[in-house]
Structures are given as C-alpha cells and as structure tokens.
Amino acid sequence: MGCDGRVALVTGASGGIGAAISWALHRAGARVALGYHRSYERAAAVHERIVADGGEALLCRADLTDAEAAYELVRQVEGEYGRIDILVNNAGARCEGLLIDTPIDEFDRLFALHMRAPFICSQAALPGMMRRMFGRVINIVSIWGQVGAANEVAYSAVKAGLIGFTKALAKEVGSAGITVNAVSPGVIVTDMLDGFDRSELEELRAATPVMRLGKPEDVARVVAFLADDAAGFITGQIVGVDGGFAT
Structure with missing residues (x-):
C-alpha cells in the first residue's frame, strides 16, 4: 500500500x-493521528472503526484557534509515533453573512483556524520531514477560495490565503523531498450543508457539471493519492474535487 x-x-x-480522509489513509497503510476539538464521540467512532479494521490510530484533542495548542498537537503526535510523514490540514468552519455584518472576532477565529493553524502545524512538522527527506503536506481549501462567494467573504478570503500558502511552501521545501498540495472540494454532502433546504441543494447540484453533489470519499481518495509515493512529482497544485463546479 502506498502509505505503508x-x-x-x-x-x-x-x-x-x-x-473519510483518515479512513482512506489507514486503508493505504498509514498510522493515523486524529485531531479533533469538540466532537469527541465522532472522533472516537473514527478511531474505533480504524482499530477494528486492524489499524493504529491516536485521538488528539486540540483547539487549533489556540497557537500553543497547535504546536502541542504536533509534539504529541511526534512523541507518540516518533514522526509525522503526512500532514493533512483539514480543520475548518464556515462563516456566512455579509461582510459589513461580520464581527472582527469572527474573522479572527476563521483566520486562526484556516490560516494560522496550518502555518503552525506545518512549521512544527517540517523539521522532522526535512531530516528524513520526505514529507507530504496536504491542505484542504475550497472552491470559494478560488472563485469567491458572496455572503462568505471572510471564508473565501482565508481559503484563498491557504492556497497562496500552499504554492509558496511547495517552492520552499521541494528540494527536501517534501511536496505541498491543496485539495479544493466543491459542494460535498456533509453536515456543513445542514442549513440548506432541498431547493438550494438542487440548485447546487444543477450548477455542478457532473450533475451530482460530492461525497467525502471523493475528496479522501485524492488526498490518499497525493500522500502516496507515486505522487512525488506533484507539488504546488490545487486539485479540484468539485465535479467541474469551479471550471
């Protein structure tokens, strides 16, 4: 398997x-540290599923809006497993509303979670990757970071920032055997869509060229490939998993 x-x-x-990403990386042969904040029951269910399948997983609680907690998360995983080969910066949250109505502390929270946390986790994990001359940093961004979305200006902005971070870091660490890529999901069926009614979901489906909404597994398969040794010549890329939505 590609991540043995x-x-x-x-x-x-x-x-x-x-x-879905955690499961896919487990199935590819990796030991997986499961970072979570509030949703212990859901994280524990992922952990239980991996262990029941014969894998190894570690539950790690961290509030990634806290800079020190982000550093400590990496230290915890390295302390338990001795290394981090694959870092998937996936934690995120939405913020809907007009820019003029968005409180600055809400923007600060989004920036801390979507930009500062990936910056810190990458900064903390890179020294070990550089010593071993191997690493995979995979950032989960969004189509809104590429094309923008009205009523989600703050979210679009921080995701666009993470895209720029991806491209710049790829150039900085490529010579150390480390690739840095981003996966840009489109409209994926998760609890983030809970606020949409049926007609809104139908509009989103109709706006997607493949005429369906995405599944978490669609994203996870791409992440698992980018983590694989076979993807070693791919870096600095923003890989869309959006059914053509942002085309």
Missing part, C-alpha cells in the same frame, strides 16, 4: 471529510 509505515496527522478528523 507512514504516520499521518489529520486535523478536523471527526467531520465528514476528515473522517
């Missing part, structure tokens, strides 16, 4: 996409 013997840290592992 590797150690992966997945932030936001309790959510739909994060859970």
